[in-house]
Amino acid sequence: MAGKTACIAPSILSADFARLADEVARVEEAGADWLHVDVMDGHFVPNLTIGPPVVEALRKVTSLPLDVHLMMTNPDAFIGEFAEAGANYLTVHVETCPHLHRTVQLIKERGVKAGVTLNPATSAMTLSEIVREADLILIMSVNPGFGGQQFIPSSLHKIAEVRALIDRTHSHALLEVDGGVKPDNAESILEAGADVLVAGSAVFSHHDYAAAITALRAGHAPPPRTTRAAVAQR
Ligand code: DX5
Numbered sequence: 001m002a003g004k005t006a007c008i009a010p011s012i013l014s015a016d017f018a019r020l021a022d023e024v025a026r027v028e029e030a031g032a033d034w035l036h037v038d039v040m041d042g043h044f045v046p047n048l049t050i051g052p053p054v055v056e057a058l059r060k061v062t063s064l065p066l067d068v069h070l071m072m073t074n075p076d077a078f079i080g081e082f083a084e085a086g087a088n089y090l091t092v093h094v095e096t097c098p099h100l101h102r103t104v105q106l107i108k109e110r111g112v113k114a115g116v117t118l119n120p121a122t123s124a125m126t127l128s129e130i131v132r133e134a135d136l137i138l139i140m141s142v143n144p145g146f147g148g149q150q151f152i153p154s155s156l157h158k159i160a161e162v163r164a165l166i167d168r169t170h171s172h173a174l175l176e177v178d179g180g181v182k183p184d185n186a187e188s189i190l191e192a193g194a195d196v197l198v199a200g201s202a203v204f205s206h207h208d209y210a211a212a213i214t215a216l217r218a219g220h221a222p223p224p225r226t227t228r229a230a231v232a233q234r
């Protein structure tokens with residue numbers, strides 16, 4: 001399956017917040033398919049980020065789908081606000097939703113696509129009763145809370161397991177992977193069955209956003225540039 005292309009969703013968590021509109025314009029121009037927006041509440045995860053006003057502001061400056069990842073306790077209380085702010089996808093954690101089916105219905109009733117995600121230590125089995133209702137399944141390949149962490153290798157097994165679950169149940173859900181996604185592991189993540197790759201530091205820490213996105217989508221790193229020194233060594 002080498003060469004499988006993917007939808008790339010840069011995570012603005014690694015962008016320069018002081019120049020957010022400019023950063024968004026740059027990734028859009030560079031070929032981003034979606035924009036991933038990380039909402040953290042300082043309670044479910046040990047970090048604080050942004051809320052509905054920032055989603056509303058982003059909605060005004062981009063036509064990219066806004067893929068909003070809710071790392072928060074009691075997301076039900078904010079679904080209305082995020083929907084009105086212009087989110088296209090709202091993704092909730094199984095760990096924070098005791099009535100997950102109700103939460104998913106609540107999201108869909110607001111005309112938003114419903115995503116369900118799970119932490120690295122949470123079993124893929126927790127998705128079995130919700131997979132047919134979900135529009136998106138997000139596999140966390142780091143413990144949520146921060147950008148720039150290392151991909152947890154056992155996530156590959158879980159991605160393949162969830163791919164099989166989606167296919168077996170004829171779910172229409174897209175499969176997204178978030179955390180530590182880089183050009184050097186993108187190909188194996190795609191081969192395991194992912195449709196959408198979230199990438200924060202891999203895009204925003206690169207001097208050339210278009211090159212970073214192309215490398216992720218193709219699932220391999222661009223060949224090293226041939227320098228005069230390298231040629232001399234041959
Ligand atoms: C982590 C967030 C991720 C994060 C990914 O809690 O959910 O979306 O921004 O960042 P990288 O790609 O740098 O791991």
Ligand code: ZN
Nearest residue numbers: 036038069178
């Ligand atoms: Zn995220």
